[in-house]
Amino acid sequence: xxxxxxxDRDSPLHRLRPGVKLLALPILGTLLFTLPGxxxxxxxxxxxxxLYAVAxxxxxxxxxxxxxxxxxxxxxxxxxxxxxxxxxxxxxxLRFLALILAAALVTLTTRSADMIAALExxxxxxxxxxxxxxxCSLAISLVIRFVPVIQTVLSEVREAQAARGRGVxxxxxxxxxxxxxxxxxxxxxxAIDARS
Amino acid sequence: MITLSGVGVSRNGxxxxxDIDLRLAERRIGVIGANGxxxxxxxxxxNGLLLPTTGTVAVDGLDTAKDGxxxxxxxxxxFQNPDSQIVYPSVGEDLAFxxxxxxxxxxxxxxxxxxxxxxxxxxxxxxxxxxxxxGGERQLVALAGVMVMxxxxxxxxxxxxxxxxxxxxxxxxxxxxxxxxxxxxxxxxSLLAGFDRVLVFEAGxxxxxxxxxxxxxxxLDLCR
Amino acid sequence: MITLSGVGVSRNGxxxxxDIDLRLAERRIGVIGANGxxxxxxxxxxNGLLLPTTGTVAVDGLDTAKDGxxxxxxxxxxFQNPDSQIVYPSVGEDLAFxxxxxxxxxxxxxxxxxxxxxxxxxxxxxxxxxxxxxGGERQLVALAGVMVMxxxxxxxxxxxxxxxxxxxxxxxxxxxxxxxxxxxxxxxxSLLAGFDRVLVFEAGxxxxxxxxxxxxxxxLDLCR
Amino acid sequence: xxxxxxxxxxxxxxLMAVLGVFPPLMIPAIGVPITAQSMGPMLAGGILGxxxxxxxxxxxxxxxxxxxxxxxxxxxxxxxxVGPWSGFIYGWVVSAVVIGFLTERFWHRLSFVTAxxxxxxxxxxxxxxxxxxxxxxxxxMDLGAAFLASAVAFVxxxxxxxxxxxxxxxxxxxxYPLITRARNA
Ligand SMILES: Nc1ncnc2c1ncn2[C@@H]1O[C@H](COP(=O)(O)OP(=O)(O)OP(=O)(O)O)[C@@H](O)[C@H]1O
Ligand SMILES: Nc1ncnc2c1ncn2[C@@H]1O[C@H](COP(=O)(O)OP(=O)(O)OP(=O)(O)O)[C@@H](O)[C@H]1O
Ligand SMILES: O=C(O)CCCC[C@@H]1SC[C@@H]2NC(=O)N[C@@H]21
Ligand SMILES: [Mg+2]
Ligand SMILES: [Mg+2]
Numbered sequence: 075x076x077x078x079x080x081x082d083r084d085s086p087l088h089r090l091r092p093g094v095k096l097l098a099l100p101i102l103g104t105l106l107f108t109l110p111g112x113x114x115x116x117x118x119x120x121x122x123x124x125l126y127a128v129a130x131x132x133x134x135x136x137x138x139x140x141x142x143x144x145x146x147x148x149x150x151x152x153x154x155x156x157x158x159x160x161x162x163x164x165x166x167x168l169r170f171l172a173l174i175l176a177a178a179l180v181t182l183t184t185r186s187a188d189m190i191a192a193l194e195x196x197x198x199x200x201x202x203x204x205x206x207x208x209x210c211s212l213a214i215s216l217v218i219r220f221v222p223v224i225q226t227v228l229s230e231v232r233e234a235q236a237a238r239g240r241g242v243x244x245x246x247x248x249x250x251x252x253x254x255x256x257x258x259x260x261x262x263x264x265a266i267d268a269r270s
Numbered sequence: 271m272i273t274l275s276g277v278g279v280s281r282n283g284x285x286x287x288x289d290i291d292l293r294l295a296e297r298r299i300g301v302i303g304a305n306g307x308x309x310x311x312x313x314x315x316x317n318g319l320l321l322p323t324t325g326t327v328a329v330d331g332l333d334t335a336k337d338g339x340x341x342x343x344x345x346x347x348x349f350q351n352p353d354s355q356i357v358y359p360s361v362g363e364d365l366a367f368x369x370x371x372x373x374x375x376x377x378x379x380x381x382x383x384x385x386x387x388x389x390x391x392x393x394x395x396x397x398x399x400x401x402x403x404x405g406g407e408r409q410l411v412a413l414a415g416v417m418v419m420x421x422x423x424x425x426x427x428x429x430x431x432x433x434x435x436x437x438x439x440x441x442x443x444x445x446x447x448x449x450x451x452x453x454x455x456x457x458x459x460s461l462l463a464g465f466d467r468v469l470v471f472e473a474g475x476x477x478x479x480x481x482x483x484x485x486x487x488x489x490l491d492l493c494r
Numbered sequence: 495m496i497t498l499s500g501v502g503v504s505r506n507g508x509x510x511x512x513d514i515d516l517r518l519a520e521r522r523i524g525v526i527g528a529n530g531x532x533x534x535x536x537x538x539x540x541n542g543l544l545l546p547t548t549g550t551v552a553v554d555g556l557d558t559a560k561d562g563x564x565x566x567x568x569x570x571x572x573f574q575n576p577d578s579q580i581v582y583p584s585v586g587e588d589l590a591f592x593x594x595x596x597x598x599x600x601x602x603x604x605x606x607x608x609x610x611x612x613x614x615x616x617x618x619x620x621x622x623x624x625x626x627x628x629g630g631e632r633q634l635v636a637l638a639g640v641m642v643m644x645x646x647x648x649x650x651x652x653x654x655x656x657x658x659x660x661x662x663x664x665x666x667x668x669x670x671x672x673x674x675x676x677x678x679x680x681x682x683x684s685l686l687a688g689f690d691r692v693l694v695f696e697a698g699x700x701x702x703x704x705x706x707x708x709x710x711x712x713x714l715d716l717c718r
Numbered sequence: 719x720x721x722x723x724x725x726x727x728x729x730x731x732x733l734m735a736v737l738g739v740f741p742p743l744m745i746p747a748i749g750v751p752i753t754a755q756s757m758g759p760m761l762a763g764g765i766l767g768x769x770x771x772x773x774x775x776x777x778x779x780x781x782x783x784x785x786x787x788x789x790x791x792x793x794x795x796x797x798x799x800v801g802p803w804s805g806f807i808y809g810w811v812v813s814a815v816v817i818g819f820l821t822e823r824f825w826h827r828l829s830f831v832t833a834x835x836x837x838x839x840x841x842x843x844x845x846x847x848x849x850x851x852x853x854x855x856x857x858x859m860d861l862g863a864a865f866l867a868s869a870v871a872f873v874x875x876x877x878x879x880x881x882x883x884x885x886x887x888x889x890x891x892x893x894y895p896l897i898t899r900a901r902n903a
Pocket of ligand 1: 282286308
């Protein structure tokens with residue numbers, strides 16, 4: 075159902091604790107966007123590229139991370155070139171390349187399950203603020219459980235609407251899906267209380 | 271008259287229905303079989319909700335793959351869970367849903383709705399909110415929403431699983447009073463009394479096709 | 495032993511259950527009645543999912559209103575729709591759900607899960623994803639999720655409505671093998687063979703309380 | 719927070735994931751999709767209210783962050799949350815809160831018109847109000863130009879989605895009301 079983005083390799087980066095990677099990321103981001111001049115950003119990008127090599131992520135996978143933003147980066151480059159000149163245009167693109175690649179690298183080298191475990195640990199740090207870690211992790215599991223359930227309901231409802239002889243309208247689809255899943259959710263809530 | 275010739279259905283590359291050749295002309299036809307044997311898949315073929323992977327399904331000569339829309343006008347479908355079928359919060363609005371696509375005038379629509387509700391023992395409930403109805407009443411509304419379209423054939427996929435004995439009987443009575451042809455998938459064997467013909471599915475094949483008593487016996491045999 | 499004294503339940507100001515006084519000590523107790531007669535409401539009272547508006551419900555002397563948590567440990571509850579009961583995406587995780595709150599060690603949890611799955615004919619399915627299971631298998635998992643908690647009492651609210659004959663029998667067999675007390679709400683009267691006592695509800699009241707044959711006769715009478 | 723609240727929050731986060739399966743329409747020039755997911759926060763706020771609605775969107779964002787490919791087109795991971803247009807995604811969280819607040823506030827007088835207005839305020843006003851400045855800040859582009867670009871690309875679709883969400887909101891309010899019940903409980 076939900077395929078992960080994780081790429082399985084044996085590398086120091088894969089073994090690094092998710093919490094460490096998650097902390098390193100905002101630090102890198104802050105440095106990238108505050109240090110002036112081309113050199114720090116170029117070094118930053120070089121560092122990230124080196125880490126991809128360390129993590130044994132194939133270049134093709136790395137480039138795939140950039141596909142959704144490729145156009146907008148070109149767009150930003152041209153706009154900056156027009157407004158602020160070449161050095162700043164290059165700087166803007168370098169920063170983005172480094173940041174997005176670094177962020178993607180964390181995802182590529184960390185299993186969702188480990189990330190979720192780290193997240194749950196993180197939640198328990200906020201217990202003082204009334205955050206209930208057990209409830210948070212329950213919520214996460216429920217989302218993963220609900221996705222196929224909603225998809226089943228969706229296809230049942232779609233069929234029922236088609237059978238009633240009207241073209242499929244989003245409204246006619248959305249209302250029964252929402253009502254049925256809300257009812258189901260209420261039953262699930264009862265069942266959780268009964269089982270715990 | 272519904273005909274299936276050389277019908278097979280595959281889903282995700284796996285055959286879920288194979289080698290079905292049938293001419294269905296009887297007024298009351300039951301469909302039984304184990305969970306996952308292909309009953310719902312079969313029912314969905316009959317009004318073009320699902321198209322066969324091989325072979326053809328035709329209703330009164332109309333191919334479901336080519337004349338889907340015309341077939342769906344002829345064949346009404348009632349699902350197990352009324353909540354998947356109901357769109358509007360009130361009974362009247364919901365029954366009007368299908369009719370609005372048919373170019374009827376407002377008084378005609380209101381007339382048809384009143385008539386169907388009357389027949390199902392729900393007279394005057396147009397403004398009733400559906401979420402305040404019991405499960406049995408909701409199932410009756412879902413059935414009414416299909417009946418109001420005046421189909422020639424009624425296909426029902428386990429329409430009574432949530433119902434008690436007397437609501438089951440109400441549905442059974444409403445179905446009995448229906449003029450056209452009925453095909454009903456069910457696990458409740460007692461509903462098949464008085465049916466003309468019963469199909470038993472087993473692992474995607476037609477295992478038995480006989481009058482109720484014989485078909486039920488063959489199904490019970492399978493379950494042993 | 496479950497006792498209800500002077501129990502009444504109102505919802506939105508409307509009474510849905512009134513004047514219930516019962517001592518339930520038999521091993522196998524059935525609950526039947528029309529849609530909306532109050533069966534599910536009654537069942538929910540027994541493990542404190544719902545608290546009575548008036549009167550008290552006690553399980554082995556524990557008041558559901560005061561010792562809710564202790565009562566829920568004693569009384570397991572199985573719902574009609576397995577999808578509303580299964581919380582986690584895989585069989586193993588789901589069965590572990592309730593156990594984690596009990597302070598058991600990991601190997602103990604794994605052991606108990608393996609044992610319950612074995613007993614229900616689902617051995618080795620810990621990593622199976624729920625949404626890939628058939629409806630019958632899902633219902634067995636839901637039942638296993640309750641059995642694994644080793645409750646003294648098992649309350650089931652129409653656990654077989656979505657199932658065919660042989661899956662219904664699998665559930666029935668699993669229930670039969672259960673050591674403790676069983677209370678089952680059902681519309682399928684054939685499940686009550688071999689039960690010790692059957693309660694018939696009608697419009698929120700206990701209409702009849704007798705051995706199966708007599709209770710069923712009185713229910714059929716009501717439906718006429 | 720009750721178990722029921724948790725389940726509702728999870729349900730709408732899952733609904734977001736399902737909305738992500740509807741094929742998005744990528745706008746090549748700027749690299750942001752027109753997506754059914756922008757309807758999610760309107761529904762979450764309008765049906766669950768401010769607290770649960772907002773938390774459901776927050777949960778969704780967290781799941782994207784842990785690497786589940788739940789954004790339309792199967793995208794996800796932290797990389798998708800630090801892009802030039804990612805402000806929209808944070809806008810979803812805030813917009814569910816705003817729409818939820820307005821819906822709760824005017825629950826007894828909720829009609830299609832008011833629901834539509836709330837969906838516009840939250841689903842367009844708030845979402846763009848966060849997404850566009852984010853873009854301007856990250857790209858160094860002119861704020862007005864960024865607004866214009868996204869307005870031309872997304873507003874027509876978002877108007878339709880807001881209308882649809884408003885219809886669903888008022889219908890579900892009658893068919894299965896959650897907000898008053900939560901209050902009475
Ligand atoms: N959308 C689908 N995609 C893939 N496989 C499917 C789909 N729907 C049904 N199947 C498979 O087709 C087979 C037949 O399913 P079908 O729903 O027709 O069974 P059924 O006889 O109606 O069972 P039940 O008594 O449980 O309703 C099953 O093995 C099922 O897993
Ligand atoms: N959450 C609720 N709020 C208000 N009324 C309710 C609620 N749940 C049930 N009721 C009402 O209480 C009555 C008894 O409902 P209950 O669910 O106990 O019936 P039941 O015997 O289990 O019916 P069925 O056979 O349909 O499951 C019904 O009239 C129902 O409308
Ligand atoms: O998937 C993502 O990466 C985020 C997409 C954000 C899309 C925004 S939300 C408001 C506007 N309306 C749309 O249909 N798309 C944009
Ligand atoms: Mg079926
Ligand atoms: Mg019930």
